[in-house]
Amino acid sequence: MYDEDDLLPLSALRHLVFCERRCALMYxxxxxxxxxxxxxxxxxxxxxxxxxxxxxxxxxIARGLRLRSLRLGLVGQADVVEFHQGPVNTPGAxxxxxxxxxRPFPVEYRLxxxxxxxxxxxxxxxxALCLEEMLGVAVPAGxxxxxxxxxxxxxxxxxxxxxQTEAATRRLxxxxxxxxxxxxxxxxxxxxxxxxxxxxxxxxxxGRSAAQYLNHSIAQVLSDSPADSLSQA
Numbered sequence: 468m469y470d471e472d473d474l475l476p477l478s479a480l481r482h483l484v485f486c487e488r489r490c491a492l493m494y495x496x497x498x499x500x501x502x503x504x505x506x507x508x509x510x511x512x513x514x515x516x517x518x519x520x521x522x523x524x525x526x527x528i529a530r531g532l533r534l535r536s537l538r539l540g541l542v543g544q545a546d547v548v549e550f551h552q553g554p555v556n557t558p559g560a561x562x563x564x565x566x567x568x569x570r571p572f573p574v575e576y577r578l579x580x581x582x583x584x585x586x587x588x589x590x591x592x593x594x595a596l597c598l599e600e601m602l603g604v605a606v607p608a609g610x611x612x613x614x615x616x617x618x619x620x621x622x623x624x625x626x627x628x629x630x631q632t633e634a635a636t637r638r639l640x641x642x643x644x645x646x647x648x649x650x651x652x653x654x655x656x657x658x659x660x661x662x663x664x665x666x667x668x669x670x671x672x673x674g675r676s677a678a679q680y681l682n683h684s685i686a687q688v689l690s691d692s693p694a695d696s697l698s699q700a
Contacts, residue, residue: 469540475639477534477543477593480632483639484586489662490639491648498665525552527562527569534597539636545594547574560602571598573609580615583656585631587611592624592632 475494482490492498519530527550535542550569553559559568573594577587588611595606611620622628642649651657651668660666 468537473540474542475540475643477541479639480593480635481586481590484584484589484635487642488649488651488666491642492662494643495648534594536597536600538600540640541593545573546576558604560604571606574612576612578614581613588622588628589632589635591622592628595624
């Protein structure tokens with residue numbers, strides 16, 4: 468069990484699974500880099516994280532629900548958690564002021580196409596594990612909603628996905644407790660990463676440090692500058 472002061476952002480899990488170096492640059496070195504997609508994504512989550520409740524038929528919709536797990540050492544906020552009212556004598560959680568029992572179903576929103584790795588699923592599963600600990604009920608499934616192709620994809624929280632999520636959580640605590648940042652491994656996915664210019668994956672993975680790359684870039688600029696313009700500066 469973790470103390471309140473040891474809780475880490477649940478959202479960091481997605482970055483960890485996508486790239487440990489990017490996760491460390493963000494949460495260890497405190498760096499951030501935007502591109503159009505990250506700005507649009509942040510605006511989407513700001514809207515969805517505004518606390519709000521709505522009831523449709525037998526579904527209670529909670530937006531911006533705060534989540535926490537002392538067992539995993541995570542804290543965060545869900546985009547949407549749907550609570551589905553089940554038949555009599557079915558497992559569920561008690562919601563204040565509402566009759567019956569309700570089954571939690573977390574829903575996470577993303578811009579663009581589904582991720583090519585497990586990063587989205589791990590983050591969603593972590594939300595489910597938090598809900599299970601907070602409410603004392605099983606959360607067997609949730610959903611990812613992607614604006615392209617504008618559809619919902621149901622995600623079943625299998626034993627394998629749960630084990631992967633718990634392993635990622637342990638690795639997150641190890642990574643953020645370490646003073647060092649993992650070296651880059653240049654891959655195709657690096658090209659679309661907003662951290663590309665901060666991470667320097669091609670240069671550093673070739674054996675050049677960031678300092679060496681910076682010195683080379685400065686030397687190249689100076690060598691390309693006319694001598695008379697330098698003397699007049």
